[in-house]
Structures are given as structure tokens and as C-alpha cells.
Amino acid sequence: MTTPSLLILPGDGIGPEVMAEVRKVIDWFGAKRDLTFDVSEDLVGGCAYDKHGTPLHDDTMAKAQEVDAVLLGAVGGPQYDSLDFSVKPERGLLRLRKEMDLFANLRPAQCFDALADFSSLKKDVVAGLDIMIVRELTSGIYFGEPRGIIEEGNERVGINTQRYTESEIDRVARNAFELAMKRNKKLCSMEKANVMESGVLWREVVTEVGKDYPEVELSHMYADAGAMQLCRWPKQFDVIVTDNLFGDLLSDAAAMLTGSLGMLPSASLGAPMANGRPKAMYEPVHGSAPDIAGQGKANPIACVLSFAMALRYSFDQGAEATRLEKAIETVLADGYRTADLLGEEGKDPVSTSQMGDAIIAAL
């Protein structure tokens, strides 16, 4: 069997810092667990624009298509805010998602025991929380045509199109049902079928797919009610499936609610490749955090956990993924905290690399 390949795209802001810690972890697995990867690294986002005038060079795109998995840090920063829409850092990320056809974005919203106090929610509302949001990632209003800013009469009009085909809904729904089967067999689908026809179709197709999963308890909720219920009592959910735009807001809200934002990984999965592995990209849920970039303050755990997801979903190394996740639990239980996990406590935070080293030690 050939060595599995990994393309690392650290990106902007705190991306490179947190990714440096992931590399330590990757090296550790090579040295100690005989799990070696063929690792290459490249640019995405603002740094790619700075070098190539585009947030994702065609060569990078081609590499991403060839490797077994992509690990991405984060993209964006204020210095790119005034760039034209077509070359903004985000376009690099969106191109990767679209061209790799990574239609299922898995975003666990988990509350780490050691951090339950850190949520803005009451402890009993979040302690032990463990839900999975499956967000459609390659369609909807992110990619629908027509789009743009046009002239009409004597003013400009901004236009975007939400567009979902039955097969696009079907495949992401199946993915969510499969996940629900491995978890607590509850799936809640969210849309605005009371207002949007694309939501009507979404609800119909999800209901239809549900017939193939009679064991899964399927429910439907309007996305606004879903936002409310996530804030009120998130533990009512197991798996949530929703579209690209609703998924963007709802998964971010859910992530923040756990109090563990700097801790949350994500996996974006596509169809199986020739070798049976799914096309895949892994990235932390947090952004590029330009305000703290380069200061060694960032929390590398979300990015390390994204690598754990890669071990599980791309490389069939569930046991090794669990080993890594347990190491992180140990480190947290031992009291290691980066600045974002400290709040008012007044303790001294550990740096990004100290946190990485602690994880290696715990491994």
C-alpha cells in the first residue's frame, strides 16, 4: 500500500501557527505509530493572492484533487477586505470545496467537560453536549447562478440564487442519515419550507430518503426555530442536516454555544475516489483570527482535532483518532489552557507551541 498523501494549506492569520502544531502531531504518528504520510504544503487565501494574484493557484487546485486529504488552516484578514470579490481569500476556500465536490460538511458541536464553565450558556445546558451538524457545502446560494451586481433602471441590484437539485439534497441527506445510524438515530432537518420553495423541495427529498432509514427518527424544523432551539436546549438534537447558508450560521452559533470554539474541527467530504477514500478536506471551525495572529496565542486544538477527523474518515484509523482525542482530553484535564480558554481566571495561558508540546507529551 502506498503512503497516504496529505496536502497542508495553512492559509492566513493564525493558520500557519496552529498548523505547525499539527505537523508535530503528524511527525509523532510517523515516528511512534508507524503511520507515515506523504506531506506537501502550499498556499491558499490571502497569502496565495500575495504571491500569485489569486487566492488559489491552479497547481494547488490540481494537487488538492490528487491527494488523499487536504488539511486547511484558515483564510482571510483585514488587509484583503478591499480586494475585488473574485480574488478575496474566501474564493480560494470556496473553489476547493466546489471543485473537489465536498458536499457534506461535518461540524461536531461538542462541549468539552473541562470547558463547560466557559460557555456563555448555563452549565447544565451545555455540559456533555455532543451534536453533529451536517451542512451541504457545494450548492445553494453560495454557488447558484445568476449572481452579481447589475444595473437596473438607475440603480444597482445585488443578486444571488439559491438553487438545490433533488440529487444534491439526496446525497447530503443520505450522508446525514448514515451518521445518525452510527450515533443516536435522531436526525433533524432544517429549512424555511414555509417561505422558500427550495426549502419545500429540501423537506420532500429528505423525507423520501428517510424511508430508507426507518430506524432513524426524522424531524423537520424551520431554520429560525432551529436557531432558537439550539440556543434554548441544544441537547434535544443528535444530527442536524441543513443547507449551505443556514448551515453556516447555525453551525457557528452551535460552536460558540459549546464554549469550545477554539476546539472544534470539521470535515468536508465528497464522493469516494478510486482508492475508496472519500475526497476530503479538514479544517478548524474557527477563522483566521488576524487580531492574535503571529503572537503564539492561538489554540491549536481545533486544527489538531481536524487531523484526528482525517485519521478517522480518510484513513480508517479510528483507534488512532481516539488516541489523539484522548490525549487532548488529558491535556485539558491537566489544566493546560491557551488564552482563549481562560476567560477572567487570571491564570497564565500556555502558548500555541506549548499546547502542541503538551499534546505530544500526552500521546
Place this chain on the structure above:
Amino acid sequence: MTTPSLLILPGDGIGPEVMAEVRKVIDWFGAKRDLTFDVSEDLVGGCAYDKHGTPLHDDTMAKAQEVDAVLLGAVGGPQYDSLDFSVKPERGLLRLRKEMDLFANLRPAQCFDALADFSSLKKDVVAGLDIMIVRELTSGIYFGEPRGIIEEGNERVGINTQRYTESEIDRVARNAFELAMKRNKKLCSMEKANVMESGVLWREVVTEVGKDYPEVELSHMYADAGAMQLCRWPKQFDVIVTDNLFGDLLSDAAAMLTGSLGMLPSASLGAPMANGRPKAMYEPVHGSAPDIAGQGKANPIACVLSFAMALRYSFDQGAEATRLEKAIETVLADGYRTADLLGEEGKDPVSTSQMGDAIIAAL
């Protein structure tokens, strides 16, 4: 001066129950404060469909256009879920918003002191919270064309269009800046300018309008970050302005976070009529709550506070509005609680009409 006119549309579910309490309040103002209204009542939503086969009869629409203000309860219920999209209860509400051109939906998210414990958020995060969300209400993906479910190849495609003109953004932005001027002079505008061209135009126009309000501190946030920040530390906001769909989710999340969902009113305002009053509709933020309808359990306060907003925004009776709001504070401070405000406390709740009577007594 002619007697101001009010059209009451109780709607479905708990709508009629909570509206009955508002009528007591209206009668009180007539008897005790010499503030009389010419009140008429009609159907909207599922009950209108049951009687007329349409969720809003043309005659009702015409009446709504003529009166000084509309008071609406809530629409919808499970018995209407299988209705065709075009006659769903929600279409009645959406038609009122659109044809009355009620472009600015004001949704205060306030935490009532007596209820701070009731939020799923920690007390210090919500106590004293008082923000105002201004949601665009007559455009965007709710109304954009093309829309529908079409056949393409051998499958169906669900389509909706987000569409914003400069003037649509301009007018709602102005409204939000005006409100900010009367409050703490901070406005945060939310969109997804990193992903949607309609968001790019939104940000540009809001920035432009901001030049007319140099005293207001304007900021911009991506809507997903906005959802996060609302969950993390909502007190960072004063006024928020956002589009129809983001406003739907964000205002519901914010309302739930206050712990005072059954308490929150809203005002939907349009352009001034010939008599100088704005076109206006007032409604509680909560929905029709079919699960508790007809049981005398509903909390009428949101609907009563919606009438208070009508006094303030339509009838220039700010002092009387404050009188009514103070009466509600008194009632809460005295310990009156409908079932939704009790949680685990095990006290006996008061009924919908007992709450209404208590408000009258406090007045």
C-alpha cells in the same frame, strides 16, 4: 381629529387568546385615558383559509391598507402543513408585509430583569440586555423572482432568488441609523459580503448612508460571526441591521437568548401615509404555538407590548406606551408568571386571562 383605526387580526393557534387580553387593554385606555380606537377584527392565516380558501381575503387586505395600524397575533398550525405553498397561512402574513410595504421590522431583544434567570445563558451575559434588531422585511430571498420548483433534466430543482436594490437597502439602513441616534449610537450591519454579491452591495450602501450619520459608530460583521457574537456577548450590540432572511434567524436566536421569548413584541413599519403616520403592523415575535392553543396557557405579554409599540410608533403616545410597559414590569415584579415563564420552579402559573387582568389592575 378622527378616531384612529386599528385592524385586529388574531390569526391562528394562541393568537386569539393573547389578542383577547390586548382588547382588555385597549378598552382600558378608552375608558380611563380617553384614548379610543376604532377597532375592527378580521381573519388571517389558517382560519382565513378555512373560511375563504385563502390565507388573506382581498377585503381584509384592503382594510389593512386603510387603517392606521394592524395588530396581528400569529399564523400557522400543523393542520395546514400539507396545504399548497401558495395558500399556506404564512402567505397571508407575507402578503400583508409586502403589499403594505412594511420594509423595516423592529425587533427589540430585551431581557426583563425579573426573567434574567430564565435564559439558557448565564445571568451576567443577559441581565440588562437591550438591543434592537432592524430586519428588512419586504425583499430579499422572501420575495425575489425567479422562484419555484422546476423540472430540469430528469429531476426537480428548487429555486429562490435573493435580490436587493440600492434603494431597498438605503431606506432600511436609514431607519436603523435613526433608531441608533435615539439609542446608544452604535449600529452593526450583518451580511455575507465574503460570499454573496448582494451582501457586497448591502455593505456598500449601508456605509454610504452612514456618512449622513457621522455620530453613529458603524460596524460590519459577517452574519455567521454575528450569530456567534450574539450567543457569546450580546451586550456588545446596540442596533443591528440585516436582511430579511438573516434577520429571521438572528432575531429569533436573540429573542430566545433573552429568556423572554413570550415577552417580545415587534413593529413592522413602512412609509408615512397621508396623515403622517407610518404604515404599520405590530405582532409578537413568538409564533402560534399550536401545542398549547386554546388552553389558557399562553403568555399575552408579547402581544400587549406590541400594542405598546403601536402607541409609540403609530399614535405618538410614548408616555402611554411607557405606562403600559411599566404596568407589565410591575406585574412581573409581583411574581405573576404564565407557564412559559416558570421553568422548573413548580409554582402555579397564572392563566392567559389572569395575566391580562393583572396588567389591567397594575394600570
